[in-house]
Each structure stands twice: as structure tokens, then as C-alpha cells.
Amino acid sequence: MEKEQELEWLEAQKIVISEDLIAAAKQQLQFLAMVDRNRCLYDGPVLYYAIYRYKACWLPLLAKQDESWISEGPLVVPLDCEWIWHCHRLNPVQYKADCEEFYGRILDNHNVVSTIQGASTKKTEEIWNRLYPEEPYKLDLSISLSKNIDEKFPEALRCTKYDLVSAVKRQSPFFYQVARPSMNDNLFLECAVARYKGFLHLIKRNRERSIKRFCVPTYDIDLIWHSHQLHPVSYCKDMMEALGKVLEHDDTDSDRTKGKKLDIGFSGTTKQWENTFGSRYWRAGAMHRGTAPSPVTVIPFTSNLVDKKVVSPNEHQKMTELPKTKFVEVLLEIVGIRNVPSGHDGNLFISFSKKQPDLFLNSTRWLSILSEYGEKQVSAFQCEPTGELFFELMSQSPSDISRPAKVMGTTSISLQDLLDPAYKLSMEKWFELAPRSGIGSKPIYLRIAISVTTPVLAPQVLNMVRSRPCLLNPGFFPLPGRVQHAKSWTSIVDETGNEIMNIQMREKTEVGTECVTMKEVIGITGSGETHVLAEFVETGWSLINSHGSFQLQKKPSEDGHIFELRGDPMVKLFPGRKLKFEPRNCERHKSDYDFMTVVEYTAEDPYGKALALFNLKSGILKVNKEWFVLPGITLAFILSDTMRKEGYSSFIANGDNIKEMACLSEDAENRDMTEKVGASNENCVKGECERLVKSGACGGGCGSGCGGGCGHMINSSACGGCGGGCGGGCGNAVKSGGCGGCGAGCGGGCGNAVKSGGCGGCGAGCGGNCGNSLPHNA
Incomplete structure (x- = not known):
């Protein structure tokens, strides 16, 4: 059986793809990121006007590409038109039919340059202006459109009757699902291309056997599938050679509830894949992430935004130089067992742990065995990409569950091996267990399937721990120019328990024409060096040698933020857990009041990206970027002190219109x-x-x-x-x-x-001899 499955996989890899899909996938990710920075293209008047320009201007221009006065050099497609063209091509059968009906051939991208590639647009603009003198080549996405689009739409209907508005809205969530570090990794994408061929091979086998099945891809496969469709001529040619038809990609079905097409399709695809190839269909870093978090604003912050530049750390930043920890995501399944000793009557299960526990995996976990219980159980977790996972086969007596389980054998898997390119980030094989004495005469084997993502940097997690109060002489009064210390210190501790620094708020009296008392925050390193981290000037705090200053607002602003860290880049602080920290459950709890999300705005993220999360009650800080560690510590300390002294309602702008937030773990991802x-x-x-x-x-x-x-x-x-x-x-x-x-x-x-x-709703299927596909929603 295993030999037959290996041969099936080798047969699948013979499918010929005419394009470099790894390069195409990376370009697609860059393009989708660009569109996501211009979310007006997802809905509203800009979307409708982009559709008009695509139909009335871009497709006719593309159709003229072979004419002698246009054919010199590639065309550069405007961003708005490229987005609509992108969504149109992701219904390849409809796109092919539209092009052949209105232009006599498939309009391809072989001599077209994407707007993200930075090519000169001069030649294309000249052609565009000659054809459409009243329509600018570049659509200004930042302005409100005053043109009556409805009057112009009839002119464009001749290009297609396909509902492009709905198509865009279905495709808009796709970027969130594939915007992960692993999706840009060459090794991960190489595996994804191989799995895409396997996916096509399943559809081919279904057609040959007249099996009706709606095949649903995981997101790594779907990214490659989309990349293939974006080359319409090659896609049609490759599909005809591989399947005898152009494979449909109808994305109109998004219902994932039990018993519906996507549910049944994904179950069937998983079973068929595992039976055909003898490997797991799931893949670390390729599964559905749920719905995207709610944005903190629908209006992009664009004023003087710049990308955050990496600069050499100053003396203050060096105070918090922390080790860089990486982690991988892991999916793990125990598929089968061989040579269980005869007469054994215990319940079998697997315990696993890290031989050397790390920050992410520091406890023992358990899994059932698929072949023993008939139900799939897959563990998904994170761990550092070093050391070994240690497995124990356990047997529990069903007649006496009070007795401890018996260890029948052990084995281990090196995480470093999994990251070796030869293993392609996954492994599934039979492992011989090292037996315990008196356990059978034949070696026991476990079939373990494991998949990992490429390592990424973990956020820094710090804890503020208040120390005991210092004993001060109550009769002592500060002399002019002297410092009055606060009553306690706060220690900053990392995840391993190491003390990073001590921090304190104190009052400082300056002597001049007038006696002025100032507040400042100081930090003391392990070597005893003292640094001023922030000082209160007039009406607000100023962070020393960091990235600007922030001031407390009297009440929440329109977008809900209550603090700003003004500088480079712009940073705003919101009450509760936002963006990637957003809670995902249905309950509402006041405990979310303890949290504050720090959001960074840059040219790359004009709608904001979560920079840090503060739990001001427990003193836990999670910081996603190294440059913000010291400012984050200082900010959290000041905010915690303010909230403790003033109370929450006063702290959050007198409690006006503060909504309760849902309670969940600190980081939904x-x-x-x-x-x-x-x-x-x-x-x-x-x-x-x-x-x-x-x-x-x-x-x-x-x-x-x-x-x-x-x-x-x-x-x-x-x-x-x-x-x-x-x-x-x-x-x-x-x-x-x-x-x-x-x-x-x-x-x-x-x-x-x-x-x-699976990939939230996209798929393909074959029905009878014709192989008609079923709807899905990539």
C-alpha cells in the first residue's frame, strides 16, 4: 500500500506547470499587501469607479496590445484596474468566456507589468492619455469621487456581465489568510507547489473514476492555485493537458457549517489525500485563521507616514537588549501503531514534551492514536525550533484508572532535522520505540506525522514586579536641588525570570527664580547605572531619547485612542485588546479594561499594526518590535502608575462611552x-x-x-x-x-x-465524466 501511495505522489509531480509559481506567489502577496493598504478598493465608490475604469479603459487597452503603435515594451497596469483584473481572472472559466466573446481571444498578462514592480509608467501613460484624454491614468484613491459612475457603467457592460463587485468582496478576506511569514518562504512555497500538483492529481483521478467530489484546498495550495490562474493563457493550457478541461474556481460558496458543501468537501478531500498519498493533508501555517480582526480605523492615517528605519541602539536602548527568541508552529498527529504485544488490554495513548522545555512548550501533552480510536486528533502548538520532541507510548488499565499509566516505549524527533531543507518542513514515518524491559518480543512502531513552519521572531514578553517599599525617614525633607524618591521600585523581568532593569518614578525639585517640582522616571541597570527615561514637562510626559512624547487625552477620540506617542512613527494607544490581540469569543467581560493595545502607523501599515499589548493590572507587557521595548516599558510603567492613582474611570477619560470588551488570551494568534x-x-x-x-x-x-x-x-x-x-x-x-x-x-x-x-471555502470538484466543479470561496 505504501509503495502504491509513493507512486501516486510521483505521478502527481509529473503534472506540468508552465509558470514559475513560487515567483508568482511572492508577487501576488506583495500586490495583495498593496491593495490592503488602499482598502477603499474593497468597497464603496472607489471600487465602483475602479470597475468602470477596468471595463471601459484597461480591457480595451489590453486588447489593443498587439497593435504596432502599442506593442513596443510592456504595459504597466494601474493599481485599481489591476485589482479588478486580479479578481476577474480568479474565475478562469468566466474570464476566458468574456475575453473570447468580446475580444476573440484570452487577454493575457505575458507583456504586462504589475504596478508593484516599480517599472516606468511613461509609455503606458502616453498610450492611455491618447485613448482616454478625459480619464487620468492614475486614480487618486485618497479623494472623494464626484463623477456619476452609474451613467458610465452602461458603456462598460459590454466587457462582462460577471458581478465584479461581489467577486471583489469575496476575495478581500483572502489576504489575511495568507499574510503569514511562512507564505513568503522559498522552501514552504516549494512544498506548496508540490501539494498543488497533488491537489490537481486528486481531481484528475476523480474525473477518471466519474467520482463527484468538491475538492477544498488548504491555504498554501490555494495561494499557488490563485497564482496559476493569474496567468490565464498558461492556466488554460496547463489544465487542458492535465485534466482535459479548464478547472473552475467558482468562489461564490462560503458557508462552512456542518453538512454544507465546504464541510463535506474538505472532509472528503482530506480522506482522499491521505488514502491516495499516505500523508496528512493538514499543513502547519496553511490552515484557516478565522475571520480577520476588526480594524481600529476605517480611514488610513497618511500624514507624514514613513517606514520605521532600523537605527543603531543608543545607550538607553542598550539597557533592554534582550535575547532574540524564535518559534515555530507545529501540527502533530499520531497516525498508527504496529506490534502491540498480544494479550495487551490497556488503553493506549501518547504523551509528548520537549526534552529541554522552552518558553512555549514547557509541559507534557497527550494525544490519542488514530488507528486505535478511529478519530483524528491533531495537536497544534508553538515551540522553539531547537532540541527534541520526546514521545512515550502509555498504557492505562481500563479496570483500574487510579493506577499510573505504564510506559511501553519511547522515541524522539529532532526539530533541527525538520528544518533541514531535505525534510521540507514535514515528516511522516514509522518510528521504532525504544522498549521498556518486559514489553513484548517484537519492537513497537509508531507512525508520527509532524509539520512545522519556518522560524520567526517571538514577541518580547516582560513583567513589571513591584518591590517592597523603601523605609524613608518621615522627618526628612528634600534639600533644594535634591531628589525625593518614590517609596518603591518596579523590577522589569523577562520570560525566563531574569531581571532586566529597575524602574522608579520620583519627584525632582529644581531651584531657580522659583522652586519647581518635576516628575521623572528613572531606570537602573544591573551594573548600577542610572538613566532618566522620561520626565513630566508642563502638561505631558516626554520620553527621553526615544521616539517622541505622548499626552493624556481628556476623553477618547473619534477612533477610540486615548494616548498618542508623537514622533517617528506615529503610535496610538487604545483601551482593550485590538487587531492581532483581539479576543475571539462571544462573552463580554470588564477584565478587558485592564488591557491597552499600542498601535503603530507607517506607510506599510496606514490602518495600524499592533505594536504591543499592556496588561496594566498584572504588569505583563508583550512587545512585537525590538525598538519599542524601552519606550514600551516606560509607557506601561507611567500608565500603570496613573491608573493606580486615578482609578480606571478617570484614567479612561472619565469613563465616557467605554464599551465592554470580550475576554480571551492575550494574543489570538x-x-x-x-x-x-x-x-x-x-x-x-x-x-x-x-x-x-x-x-x-x-x-x-x-x-x-x-x-x-x-x-x-x-x-x-x-x-x-x-x-x-x-x-x-x-x-x-x-x-x-x-x-x-x-x-x-x-x-x-x-x-x-x-x-x-481548509482554505476558507475554496475548492474544485469533478462531477461524472465532465468534471464540473463546485462553488468555493478562496
Whole structure:
């Protein structure tokens, strides 16, 4: 059987692709990032006007490309037109039909340069202005459009009757799913291309056997599939040679609830893949992430934005030079077992841990064995990319569960080996267990499947710990020019418990024409050096030798922020957990008042990107960028001190219109997760949780949960707390395998406890001999 599966995989790799899909995928990611920085193209009048320009200007210009007065050199497509063209091409059958009906051939991109490639637009602008003298080549996306688009639309209907508005809205969420570091990695993309060929091979086999199946890709496969479709002539040619037809990519179906097309399709694709190739279909870094977090603003901040430049650390920044820790995401499944000793009557399961526990994986976890229990259980977690994962085969007597489980054998996997290019970031094979004495005569084997992402830098997690008060002589009065110290110090401690620095707020009396008392924050390093980190000047705090100053607002601004760190770059502070820290469950808790999210605005992220998260009650800081560690410590200290003295309501602008926030773990993306996939999958996902404790963190938060139709997502089992649940049909959520937690429920039919979660809704299928595809929503 295994030999046949290897031959099937080799056969799949014979499928010929005419384009360099790795390069095409990277270019697509850059383009989608550019569009995401101009979100007016997702909806509203700018989108409608872009569609008009695409239909009335770009397609006719592209059709004239072969004419002698245009053919010299490539055309550079305007950004707005390229976005609509992108979405049109992602329905390849419709695009092919439209082009052939109105222009007699498929309009290709072989002599077109993307706007992101930085090529000179002079030649294209000259041609455009000659053809469309009243329409500018570049659409100013920052202005309100005053033109009556509705009057112009009839002129453009001759290009296609395809609903491009709906197509754009379906494609807009795709960038969030693929905007991950692993998606830009050459080795990851090389594997994705191979898996894309495997995906096409399954569809080919279904056509040959007249099997109707809606094949649903994971997101690594889907990124490559999209990249292929963006080369329409090559795509049609390659599909005809491989499948005998142009494979459809209808993205109109997005319902992920139990029993619907996407649910059934992903289950069927997973089973067919594993039976055909003998390897797991899930892939670390390629599964559905859930819905994108809510933005903090719908209006981009564009005033004088610049990209953050890396500068040499000054003496203050050197105070907080911390070791750079990396982590990988891991998916792990125990597929099968061989040579269980005859007469054995215990329940078998696997415990696993790191031989040398690290910051992310520092406890023992458990997994069932698929071949023993008939249900898939996949553990998803993070760990440092070093050392070994250690596995123990355990046997528990069903008649006496009070007795400790018996270890029957052990094995290990080197994480360094998995990162070797030869392993292509995954491994699935039989491992011989080192036996314990008296356990059978034949060696026991475990089939372990594991997949990892490429390593990325972890955020810095720090803890502010207040020390005991200093004993001051109550009869002591500060002399002129002397410093009056505060009563206590705060220690800054990293995740490993190492003290980084001590910090204190104090009052300083300056003697001049008038006696002036000033506040300042000082930091003391381990060597005893003292540095002034901030001082209170007139009405606000100024951070010394950092990136500007911020001042307390009397009440929340229109976008909800209550502090600003003015400088380079612009930084705003919002109450609660925002963006990547946004809670994902359905409950609402006042405990979110303890948090504050620091949001950075740059030319790359004009809508804001989460820079740090402060838990001002527990003193936990999570900082995503190195340059912000020291400013972040100083800010958190000042804010914590202010909140403690003034109370929360006064601190948050007298409590005006403050909404309660949902409670969950600190980082919605960095949670331990375990998937449980049953044969019948009739039970709803529960919020079984595992409490995370780092550097004295208070834990808290909720386990699983989806707010309305999450679909195909791996559900978190991180941090104990308030449970979770699904509101309105989670669909294919992955069951947590953690411990503890208050549980959860589902309102409205959660769907299968499944399946690692495919690409949120895209797929292809073959029906009968013709191989007609079914809808999906990449």
C-alpha cells in the first residue's frame, strides 16, 4: 500500500506547470499587501469607479496590445484596474468566456507589468492619455469621487456581465489568510507547489473514476492555485493537458457549517489525500485563521507616514537588549501503531514534551492514536525550533484508572532535522520505540506525522514586579536641588525570570527664580547605572531619547485612542485588546479594561499594526518590535502608575462611552491548539482550555469560540478561563484538546469537530465524466 501511495505522489509531480509559481506567489502577496493598504478598493465608490475604469479603459487597452503603435515594451497596469483584473481572472472559466466573446481571444498578462514592480509608467501613460484624454491614468484613491459612475457603467457592460463587485468582496478576506511569514518562504512555497500538483492529481483521478467530489484546498495550495490562474493563457493550457478541461474556481460558496458543501468537501478531500498519498493533508501555517480582526480605523492615517528605519541602539536602548527568541508552529498527529504485544488490554495513548522545555512548550501533552480510536486528533502548538520532541507510548488499565499509566516505549524527533531543507518542513514515518524491559518480543512502531513552519521572531514578553517599599525617614525633607524618591521600585523581568532593569518614578525639585517640582522616571541597570527615561514637562510626559512624547487625552477620540506617542512613527494607544490581540469569543467581560493595545502607523501599515499589548493590572507587557521595548516599558510603567492613582474611570477619560470588551488570551494568534476529529463528529466544539502561565502571567481568557460562522478553523485550547462557544454556526471548528476551562456551548449548530480547517471555502470538484466543479470561496 505504501509503495502504491509513493507512486501516486510521483505521478502527481509529473503534472506540468508552465509558470514559475513560487515567483508568482511572492508577487501576488506583495500586490495583495498593496491593495490592503488602499482598502477603499474593497468597497464603496472607489471600487465602483475602479470597475468602470477596468471595463471601459484597461480591457480595451489590453486588447489593443498587439497593435504596432502599442506593442513596443510592456504595459504597466494601474493599481485599481489591476485589482479588478486580479479578481476577474480568479474565475478562469468566466474570464476566458468574456475575453473570447468580446475580444476573440484570452487577454493575457505575458507583456504586462504589475504596478508593484516599480517599472516606468511613461509609455503606458502616453498610450492611455491618447485613448482616454478625459480619464487620468492614475486614480487618486485618497479623494472623494464626484463623477456619476452609474451613467458610465452602461458603456462598460459590454466587457462582462460577471458581478465584479461581489467577486471583489469575496476575495478581500483572502489576504489575511495568507499574510503569514511562512507564505513568503522559498522552501514552504516549494512544498506548496508540490501539494498543488497533488491537489490537481486528486481531481484528475476523480474525473477518471466519474467520482463527484468538491475538492477544498488548504491555504498554501490555494495561494499557488490563485497564482496559476493569474496567468490565464498558461492556466488554460496547463489544465487542458492535465485534466482535459479548464478547472473552475467558482468562489461564490462560503458557508462552512456542518453538512454544507465546504464541510463535506474538505472532509472528503482530506480522506482522499491521505488514502491516495499516505500523508496528512493538514499543513502547519496553511490552515484557516478565522475571520480577520476588526480594524481600529476605517480611514488610513497618511500624514507624514514613513517606514520605521532600523537605527543603531543608543545607550538607553542598550539597557533592554534582550535575547532574540524564535518559534515555530507545529501540527502533530499520531497516525498508527504496529506490534502491540498480544494479550495487551490497556488503553493506549501518547504523551509528548520537549526534552529541554522552552518558553512555549514547557509541559507534557497527550494525544490519542488514530488507528486505535478511529478519530483524528491533531495537536497544534508553538515551540522553539531547537532540541527534541520526546514521545512515550502509555498504557492505562481500563479496570483500574487510579493506577499510573505504564510506559511501553519511547522515541524522539529532532526539530533541527525538520528544518533541514531535505525534510521540507514535514515528516511522516514509522518510528521504532525504544522498549521498556518486559514489553513484548517484537519492537513497537509508531507512525508520527509532524509539520512545522519556518522560524520567526517571538514577541518580547516582560513583567513589571513591584518591590517592597523603601523605609524613608518621615522627618526628612528634600534639600533644594535634591531628589525625593518614590517609596518603591518596579523590577522589569523577562520570560525566563531574569531581571532586566529597575524602574522608579520620583519627584525632582529644581531651584531657580522659583522652586519647581518635576516628575521623572528613572531606570537602573544591573551594573548600577542610572538613566532618566522620561520626565513630566508642563502638561505631558516626554520620553527621553526615544521616539517622541505622548499626552493624556481628556476623553477618547473619534477612533477610540486615548494616548498618542508623537514622533517617528506615529503610535496610538487604545483601551482593550485590538487587531492581532483581539479576543475571539462571544462573552463580554470588564477584565478587558485592564488591557491597552499600542498601535503603530507607517506607510506599510496606514490602518495600524499592533505594536504591543499592556496588561496594566498584572504588569505583563508583550512587545512585537525590538525598538519599542524601552519606550514600551516606560509607557506601561507611567500608565500603570496613573491608573493606580486615578482609578480606571478617570484614567479612561472619565469613563465616557467605554464599551465592554470580550475576554480571551492575550494574543489570538499565539495560542496552543489541539484538534479532535471524530468519525461521526456529532458533538459541538467545547471550550476546553489549557492555562498559559508565563513570567507570572495571570492567565485568564477563554478557550474556543467563534462569532458567527468561523468555518474550518483550528480552535484554540489556550489559557483557561471564561469558556467560549460558537454563535451562529462555527462549522468545522477543531476541538480543543487542552485541560481545564469552563467549557462552552454552541448556539446555532457548530458543525463538525474536524479537519484542521481548509482554505476558507475554496475548492474544485469533478462531477461524472465532465468534471464540473463546485462553488468555493478562496
